[in-house]
Amino acid sequence: MIAAVPEGAGPYLALAILTFALHALAIGFVVAGTAVVALAAARGRADAPIAAATRDWLPFALGLGITAGVAPLLFVQLLYQPRFYTANLLLFVRWLAIVPALIVGFYALYLGKTARVHAWSRRRRAALDLVALVGFVFVGWSWIENHALALASPTTWAAQYQAASLRYADPAIAPRLVLWLGAAAAVWPAGVLVIMRPSASAARGLAAVATVGVAVAIAGGAWWAGAVEGPTAASTLATPWLIAAAVLSMLAVALWWWAARRGGGLRAAIVGATAGAMLAWAVAREASRVTAIDPRLAARVAAAGGVVTFVVSLAIGAAAITWCLRLVRRAAPPT
Amino acid sequence: MFDPSTLPPIYPVNEFGPLMRGLAIGAVGILHVFLAQFAIGGGILLTYLQWRAGRGDPLARRFIASFFRYLVLTSFVAGAVTGVAMWLMTIQVGARTIGLMVDHFHWLWATEWVCFAVEVVAGYTFLRLGDRLADPLRLRLLALYTVAAIGSLFWINGILAWQLTPGAWAASHDLWAGFFNPSFFPSLGYRLIVAMTLAALVGILVVGRLDLTRDERHRLISTIARLLVPMLAMPLFGLWFLAVIPPDSRAWLTGGSVAMSMSLAIAGGATALIAAYAVGGLVVRGLYASGATAALLLALAFAATAAGELVREGARKPYTIRGVLYSNAIAPDEVARLRRVGSVADDPYPLRDAARYPNPQVALGARVYRAQCSACHTLHGANALVELMGGWGLDQQRLNVAQLQRTKGFMPPFAGTAAEVEAVVQLVRWERAGGDLAEVVWPVSDDPRTLAQIQAWLDEAGPEAAGRRAP
Numbered sequence: 025m026i027a028a029v030p031e032g033a034g035p036y037l038a039l040a041i042l043t044f045a046l047h048a049l050a051i052g053f054v055v056a057g058t059a060v061v062a063l064a065a066a067r068g069r070a071d072a073p074i075a076a077a078t079r080d081w082l083p084f085a086l087g088l089g090i091t092a093g094v095a096p097l098l099f100v101q102l103l104y105q106p107r108f109y110t111a112n113l114l115l116f117v118r119w120l121a122i123v124p125a126l127i128v129g130f131y132a133l134y135l136g137k138t139a140r141v142h143a144w145s146r147r148r149r150a151a152l153d154l155v156a157l158v159g160f161v162f163v164g165w166s167w168i169e170n171h172a173l174a175l176a177s178p179t180t181w182a183a184q185y186q187a188a189s190l191r192y193a194d195p196a197i198a199p200r201l202v203l204w205l206g207a208a209a210a211v212w213p214a215g216v217l218v219i220m221r222p223s224a225s226a227a228r229g230l231a232a233v234a235t236v237g238v239a240v241a242i243a244g245g246a247w248w249a250g251a252v253e254g255p256t257a258a259s260t261l262a263t264p265w266l267i268a269a270a271v272l273s274m275l276a277v278a279l280w281w282w283a284a285r286r287g288g289g290l291r292a293a294i295v296g297a298t299a300g301a302m303l304a305w306a307v308a309r310e311a312s313r314v315t316a317i318d319p320r321l322a323a324r325v326a327a328a329g330g331v332v333t334f335v336v337s338l339a340i341g342a343a344a345i346t347w348c349l350r351l352v353r354r355a356a357p358p359t
Numbered sequence: 360m361f362d363p364s365t366l367p368p369i370y371p372v373n374e375f376g377p378l379m380r381g382l383a384i385g386a387v388g389i390l391h392v393f394l395a396q397f398a399i400g401g402g403i404l405l406t407y408l409q410w411r412a413g414r415g416d417p418l419a420r421r422f423i424a425s426f427f428r429y430l431v432l433t434s435f436v437a438g439a440v441t442g443v444a445m446w447l448m449t450i451q452v453g454a455r456t457i458g459l460m461v462d463h464f465h466w467l468w469a470t471e472w473v474c475f476a477v478e479v480v481a482g483y484t485f486l487r488l489g490d491r492l493a494d495p496l497r498l499r500l501l502a503l504y505t506v507a508a509i510g511s512l513f514w515i516n517g518i519l520a521w522q523l524t525p526g527a528w529a530a531s532h533d534l535w536a537g538f539f540n541p542s543f544f545p546s547l548g549y550r551l552i553v554a555m556t557l558a559a560l561v562g563i564l565v566v567g568r569l570d571l572t573r574d575e576r577h578r579l580i581s582t583i584a585r586l587l588v589p590m591l592a593m594p595l596f597g598l599w600f601l602a603v604i605p606p607d608s609r610a611w612l613t614g615g616s617v618a619m620s621m622s623l624a625i626a627g628g629a630t631a632l633i634a635a636y637a638v639g640g641l642v643v644r645g646l647y648a649s650g651a652t653a654a655l656l657l658a659l660a661f662a663a664t665a666a667g668e669l670v671r672e673g674a675r676k677p678y679t680i681r682g683v684l685y686s687n688a689i690a691p692d693e694v695a696r697l698r699r700v701g702s703v704a705d706d707p708y709p710l711r712d713a714a715r716y717p718n719p720q721v722a723l724g725a726r727v728y729r730a731q732c733s734a735c736h737t738l739h740g741a742n743a744l745v746e747l748m749g750g751w752g753l754d755q756q757r758l759n760v761a762q763l764q765r766t767k768g769f770m771p772p773f774a775g776t777a778a779e780v781e782a783v784v785q786l787v788r789w790e791r792a793g794g795d796l797a798e799v800v801w802p803v804s805d806d807p808r809t810l811a812q813i814q815a816w817l818d819e820a821g822p823e824a825a826g827r828r829a830p
Binding site for chain 2: 039083088092093099105106110116120126127181325345349352355
C-alpha cells in the first residue's frame with residue numbers, strides 16, 4: 025500500500041486514517057449504543073446499569089465523534105479533492121440531508137436523557153431512540169454511497185448528473201455498511217468498559233455482543249473484498265489490512281471470553297485490541313482507494329505551510345485533553 | 360503547449376430552485392456564525408462569572424449551571440453540526456473556492472480543529488463534573504474552554520479574511536502574509552465583541568428563567584451587561600475594516616451597490632440600537648431588562664450578524680478569493696483562454712433538461728449560464744437574469760453581457776466566446792418569451808456581423824476585472 029501512495033500524500037493519509045479511526049470508535053459506540061438503549065427501552069429495561077450508563081454517555085460520544093470526524097473530512101478534501109467534491113455535488117440534497125439527520129439524532133439523544141422522557145411509555149421511548157438510530161444509519165449509508173460514487177468513472181458521473189439521480193447503486197455499498205455496523209456492535213461493548221465496570225454476568229453479555237459484531241464485520245469485510253473491483257485495485261491493497269483487522273477483532277473477542285471466564289479484568293487489553301482492529305479497518309478503507317488520490321496533490325499543496333504550527337498545537341491540545349480526561353477519571357471513576 | 364491535465368477540475372453544477380446559490384450558503388452560514396460566536400462569547404461570560412463566583416458571588420454560580428446547559432444544547436449540538444454543514448454547503452456552492460482554501464491553509468485549518476476538539480472536551484468535562492469541582496478547578500476548565508474557543512475563531516478568521524484581503528500573499532504566496540492579512544485584526548476584534556454581545560444577551564434571557572427575586576435578577580443582569588461595554592469599540596473596528604478593504608469593495612458598501620449598502624446600514628443600525636440600549640440603559644443607567652427585551656435585542660443581533668455576513672460576502676465581489684478566483688469559480692488568468700475555446704468546451708456534464716430547448720444555440724446558452732452565471736443568478740427566481748436583462752434591447756443585452764465587468768463593476772468579465780454571449784442572450788430572450796411553455800419557433804441567431812460586433816465588444820472590455828485593466 026505504501027508504494028502506491030503518491031508523493032506528498034503520506035502525512036495526510038496517516039492523519040486521515042488516525043482521525044477517522046477515532047471518529048469511527050466514537051460513532052460505533054453511538055450507533056450500537058443507540059440500538060441497545062432502544063432495545064432496552066422497548067423491553068422496559070431502560071434503567072438496567074449498562075443501558076443507563078450507555079444512554080448517559082451517548083450525547084458526549086456523538087459530540088466526540090462529530091468533532092473527530094471533522095479532521096478526516098479536511099484530509100479527504102486534500103487527498104481526493106476532485107472526486108470527493110464531485111460525489112458531494114452529484115448526491116446534492118440527498119447528501120446534505122445528513123445534516124438535519126444528525127441534528128435530529130443529536131437532540132433525540134439529549135431528549136432521551138431528560139426526566140420527562142424517562143416518564144414516557146416503553147414504546148415512545150424506544151421510538152425516540154429509533155428515530156436517532158435511523159438517522160445515524162442513514163448518515164453512515166450516505167457516507168458509504170458518497171465514497172463509492174467518488175471512486176466511479178467520469179462517464180458514470182456524467183450519467184448520474186444527467187439522470188439527476190440522488191441515489192447511487194454500487195456493489196460495494198451493502199457489504200461496507202454491513203462491515204461498519206458489525207464493527208459498531210464490536211466497539212460498543214469496549215466503550216462500556218471505558219465508562220463503567222460491568223458485573224461478571226453483564227460482561228458475558230457484552231462478550232456475546234462483541235462476538236456477534238466481529239462475526240458480522242468479518243463477513244462484511246469478506247463480502248466487500250469480493251465485491252470490489254476496478255481501477256482502484258481495491259482488493260489487492262485492502263485485503264492484507266482486512267485480514268489484520270479480522271485478526272485483531274478475533275483477538276478482542278478471545279480477550280472478552282477470557283476475561284469473562286476470569287470474572288473480569290483485561291479491560292485495557294480488550295479496549296486496545298478493539299481500537300487496533302478499528303484502526304486496521306480504517307487502513308483497509310483507505311487502502312482500497314489509495315490509487316484514487318489526486319495525482320496533482322503535491323502540486324496543489326506546494327505553497328502550503330503551517331505544519332509546525334499544527335504539530336505544536338496538537339501537542340498542546342493533546343496535553344489539555346489529557347488533563348481533562350484525568351480530571352474526569354479522578355472526579356468520576358468508572359463504577 | 361497546452362496540457363489538458365493542468366486544467367482545473369470541472370464540477371457538476373446544482374441549482375437551488377428559485378434560490379440563488381449564495382442565499383443557500385448564506386442561510387447556513389449566518390446560522391452557524393451566530394451559534395459559533397455565541398459559543399465563544401459564552402465561554403468568556405462563564406469564565407468571568409466563575410471568577411466572580413470564586414470571590415463569593417453566589418448568584419454567579421447559580422447562573423453558570425443554567426447557562427451552560429443552554430450553551431451545550433445550542434452551540435455544541437447545532438453549532439457543531441452546522442459547522443459540518445458549512446463544509447458541505449460550501450462544496451455545493453463553491454467547490455473550487457473551498458478546494459483552493461483547503462490546499463493553502465489546511466495545516467491552519469487542522470490547528471483550528473485542535474482548538475475545537477479542546478473546546479468540546481473541556482466543555483463536556485465541565486458539563487459532567489462542574490458541580491463536583493472546586494472553584495479554582497472550575498475556573499481553569501472554563502478558561503481552557505474559552506481559550507480554545509477564541510483560538511478556533513483566531514484561526515478561521517485569518518482564513519476567511521484572506522479571501523477578501525490577501526494582502527502581501529498575492530505577491531509572495533507566503534502563508535503568514537496571507538493569514539495576518541490587512542483585515543485580520545479588525546475582523547477578529549469585531550467578531551470577539553459580537554461574541555461577547557450575543558453571550559450577554561442570551562445570558563440576560565437565561566436570567567429571566569432562573570428562580571430568583573427581581574432584585575437578584577437585576578444584580579445579575581448588571582453584572583452580565585458589563586460584557587456589552589466593548590460594543591463601544593465596534594465602530595472603531597468597523598471603520599478599520601472599511602479602511603483596509605480594497606477601494607472597489609469599499610465603494611460597493613458605501614453606495615456603489617444598493618443591496619450591499621443596505622446590508623451595511625442594517626448591520627450598523629441594528630448594532631447601534633443594541634449598543635445604545637445595552638450600554639446607555641443597562642450599564643450606565645442600571646436599567647432592568649426583561650426576557651422579552653433580551654429576546655428582542657437578540658433578534659436585532661441576529662439581523663446585525665446576518666447583514667454583517669452579507670457585507671463580508673458581498674464585499675468580495677467579483678471574487679470569492681480576491682485576485683485568485685472569480686465568484687463563478689473561473690480564475691482571472693483562465694479568461695483569455697476561455698474566450699478562445701469557449702467556457703463549456705471542457706465541461707463533461709450534459710444538460711439535465713436538454714430536450715426542452717428549441718435549438719442547439721439556446722441549449723448552449725443554458726450550459727454557459729450554468730457555468731458562468733448560476734453562482735449568483737437564477738433564470739426566474741432570486742436575482743433572475745430574465746428580469747434583470749428582460750427590459751434591455753437586443754444589442755444592449757449583447758453589449759452588457761460581453762462587457763459584464765463594465766455593466767456592473769462587481770461582476771467578473773465574461774469568460775467565453777462571442778457565440779456564447781449570443782447563446783446566453785438567446786436563452787434569456789427565449790425564457791422571457793415563455794420558454795418551452797410558449798412553444799414558439801426560435802431560430803438560431805448566427806449572423807456573422809452580430810458575432811463580429813460582440814467580439815469587438817469583448818475585446819474592447821478585455822479579459823480583466825473592472826478597474827484592473829492594464830493602461
